[in-house]
Amino acid sequence: MMAEWHLPPDYILNNWTDELLNLMVEKLAERKKREAQPRSTGGSDTHRVSDTELFRLLGKKIEVVRQ
DSSP: OHHHHTOOHHHHHHHOOHHHHHHHHHHHHHHHHHHHSOOOOOGGGGOOOOHHHHHHHHGGGSOOOOO
């Protein structure tokens, strides 16, 4: 949980009220639930393509940098 907010546990313990912690946990749970739901916008948003097809479609719009 703390990694979600990028805060160490002692900061939350010393600076957040119980009410704030409860609210943040509730909002986090709501967000995770929304993220887990499939997008139902219809159209091509739900269409999946392979990595090869993706690179073919994008052509030169992306640049691959090797390190």
